[in-house]
Amino acid sequence: SGDGPPLVLNYNTTDDEWHQISSFIYPLNGLNLQSETWNFYYRVKLKSLYYKPIVINEETGKDLVNYQVKIVLNSSNFNFEHAKRDGSDIRFMDSDQNTLLDYWIEKWDYDSREAIIWVKVPFIPGGSSKVIYLYYGDSNASYDPNHYGIEKVMEPLPATDGDNYMIYYQEWIMPDNKFQLIGTSMGWHGDDYQWRYQLPFNFPYYSSTYNYVAIASNGYIEVDGDSGRSDWGSTERKFRVRKYVSPYWADLMTDPPRDIYIDTTYSDEYGSGIYIRWNTTYYYLSGDQNFAVVLYRNGLIRFDYGYFSGQSIRDDTPVIGVSYGDNKHYTLSSYNGKTNPSYNNSLLYWPRKKADIEPSVTVGEESVSGGYISVDISILDSTGEVVDVIGSKVASVFINKSDTWVTLSGSFDFPGYSSSEEEYLVVKYYVRGVSGASTRFYLDIDDYNISQSEQTRIELPSQEFPSGYIFNIEFEGSSNRAWIWNNITITLESHYNFNGVEVNMSLYNYNLNRYSQEGEEGFISFTYNNSPEDIVESEIVLSNPEYYRDSDGSWKIKIVGYRDTVLNEKFRAYIDYLVYRVSFINKYSSIVDLYFNDISLNNIYSLIVASKIKYNSTDLSLNYKIFNYSISDWSLIGSWVIDSINERLYNKTLTNDFSNIVYDGMLILRINSTLVSDDASPFKEYIDASIIYAAYEVSGVIYVGRGNTSETYAYIISNNTWKRLSDAPFTWDGIARLLYISYNRMVYAFNESRLYMYNTTSDVWVSINSLPESAGHGASISYSRTYEDIIIYIPGGGSSSAYIYNITSGVWSDIQNIPEAVSSYGMAIGADDGCIYLITGRDSGGFYRYNITSNEWIRIGISPTSELGGMTYYEGFIYISDLDGGLYRYTVSNDTWNGLLPSIPVKSEGEGVRLLTDGSYLYYLRFDYTADVLRIDIQSLTVY
Secondary structure: OOOOOOOEEEEEEOOOOOEEEEEEEEEOOOOEEOOEEEEEEEEEEEEOOEEEEEEEEOOOOOOEEEEEEEEEEEOOOOOHHHOOOOOOOOEEEOOOOOOEOOEEEEEEEOOOOEEEEEEEEEEEOOOOEEEEEEEEOOOOOOOOOOOEOHHHHOOOOOOOOOOOEEEEEEEEEOOOOOOOOOOEEOOOOOEOEEEEEEEEEEEEEOOEEEEEEEEEOOOOEEEOOOOEEOOOOOOHHHHHOOOEEEEEEOOEEOOOOOEEEEEEEEEEOOEEEEEEEEEEEEOOOEEEEEEEEEEEOOOOEEEEEEEEOOOOOOOOOOEEEEEOOOOOOEEEOOOOOOOOOOOOOOEEEEEEEEEOOOOEEEEOOOEEOEEEEEEEEEEEOOOOOEEEEEEEEEEEEEEEOEEEEEEEEEEEEEOOEEOOOOOEEEEEEEEEOOOOOOEEEEEEOOOOOOOHHHOOEEEOOOOOOOOOOEEEEEEEEEOOOOOEEEEEEEEEEEEEOOOOEEEEEEEEEOOOOEEOOOOOOOEEEEEEOOOOOOEEEEEEEOOOHHHHOOOOOEEEEEEEEEOOOOOOOOOOEEEEEEEEEEEEEOOOEEEEEEEEOOOOOOOEEEEEEEEEEEEOOOOEEEEEEEEEOOOOEEEEEEEEEEOOOOOEEEEEEEOOOHHHHOEOOEEEEEEEEEEOOOOOOOOOEEEEEEEEEEEEOOOOEEEEEOOOOOOEEEEEOOOOEEEEOOOOOOOOOOOOEEEEEOOOOEEEEEOOOEEEEEEOOOOEEEEEEEOOOOOOOOOEEEOOHHHOOEEEEEOOOOOOOOEEEEOOOOEEEEOOOOOOOOOOOOEEEEOOOOEEEEEOOOOOOEEEEEEOOOOEEEEEEEOOOOOEEEEEEEOOEEEEEEOOOOEEEEEOOOOEEEEEEOOOOOOOOOOOOOEEEOOOEEEEEOOOOOOOEEEEEHHHOEEO
């Protein structure tokens, strides 16, 4: 029973700092306080986290300092349902359950219930056990930037071995492929040679730092090496005694057009460094190998892998790893010996201490976590200034997570104090939680509704505690710092159980480093004489509102109340609500959420998010965000700075994690535009169109234009049927050609003057652009899956020009001219190696390869025929036919033409691409006054 609701204070914290939750002021009036033990009682409850003890057993008998401990979690030792899906709520504390430890999550697979985490433990006693604690369970937490990351746990280099450990490069198979076609061509062409190169920084590697490396044509870096011969014969024995950083040491060549590329300005989330990329071929001139190394300034090393093809005639078994060359310090990769790491996930090597016998780790039982409550004790004079600090964070008590009230006690040996007449004793209550985790404390200060033994109180052995008739409450919070503050309104609704209570409310002035005082803005003073009714008091700060926030937007407010009475009786204050309202000058921003439905994940290959947008001003930032269902939050996928008022196409291609961003067929795109500066001028945003292109792996359909008509057909391989499609808006004559692109499921075609697109889903043709040069006989259109968003157009008709069309931007660009003109019966086809292969036609029959990356045409030789009836490609093989039915196959990996038997048993008349393949069969479409389709089993063909 009681005379009102309980008085409960609560405070939510997400860090490990002390925060004031309450304060009480007591008049001393000349009282002499004795030297004795004070007992503090706290009636509290706490909502917080789960935690587990992690027991680490040192096995070598010698101490380990700042040691990286590997912790493996699975369904048998960890309840993943109590943690966030991405593991961002994970925290580690030392044995004192107070000191946060640095950690990094190598793997977190929520669905499979598997995780690998590395924790840097400050001290593990030799031959003994060490207990640390794993905390989790805060749904609002995110990764703690002060303690999370591979850079936090790695061993700073250079570093030397200890008595019971060595410095070791740990391999991490990264979750994605980070290979990039970047860097400046070095012109390092050759076979079995290495070039000495000065790094733009001192690279820390094991126990030393190095400014020079030698970069070898054979796919390794020799740290502190010299120019000269490079060893092609890769073996693990040699590797262990050489100072090699070896992404792919094999018998390789960088003969033209291959080369080594270097980017000295490289940086990413792991640091800055140098990107070294190889484009090689096996000895002798077989295939293409693309791979790279990142040497970071902090000592990290990364291996990236692009497209691989071909086979060496001498040595194609690579040695992969890092070595210090002393036959002791080395790491062989999990990819070691893998001959085709084409587009494999990148590898990151990070330095750590590796004990002679690694510590064993035991994950304990789950419990729930807590926090601390403590007090500061000070003496104030009549002006509120501190004249003596008696104790700071004393009588500290640990609070376990609990949904019910408990009364805990702590003690403090008070040293004694003789007060003057107008001095006051102030006791401030503080709480502290866990960094990066939400911890809510509740402190019950009611002394009416519960028994005295359960109350929050202070007990002195020899005298009563001074009676209190002053209260002092401080609140703190934060608001958006990036916006322009126009004014601040503070509003207090309260009532008291006595009249005559004087109340002061003041804002903290960060410009003066103190609370506002009477007569200044940010200060309210009133006398309460309306008991027991509520009253509302308010104040608006108009001048310099920025003075009342710190650099992070944090603010503080203090409420002090007192009542003069000869009876020295207590009074109760009821704070119904306190409102701190900031009025902003709008820093204009727009958010548009777009919902795309009916997206199928079956056989999906990629998603392109594209929007045509224009603005009426610049100095804006544009962000694309996709709602990520796995974390129930938005994921940033693209950012742009708006520097033009012209309409532009902003697009982003997504190639993985589709199940996280598409749920029940729906994807949500957020378009967020914001002023970069604090300029308050509004802006206008015009979104002309937003489109999602879903690309799927499809097979089994051949698209055909019937000669000298506009009729268009699809041949369905699976059931051997033809389907009539919408007529093309032009005539399929001897010049027109078509191309099917799988990633967006579109057919592209041209006639003499224009480029068209056919939507295979809606059965609609559209004209999309003029050709940059009129098409003639031998014109072609092709693409390489490595560069899915561009088309290569060759006009033919005796021209040597060639062009790229960017599907996303709709822009044509010139590329290097072909060394000879293209005539009738010329054809081109794209391959998986990022190249286009061209046969120039009747006049010469030249056979060329165009490298899209280097913008270079390379003459390979002469085609077996100069009058082509068809040209098609599948997984490393190009098939062509001539007008008499002859069949030929070109093997990309070894640059070889072969004839194939039997020949096609028909002859063809006129130009047209008649030959296609699905990898199992060749399909030959006659279409010379007949609709016959011939199917040829590739396995039945004989090479001659």
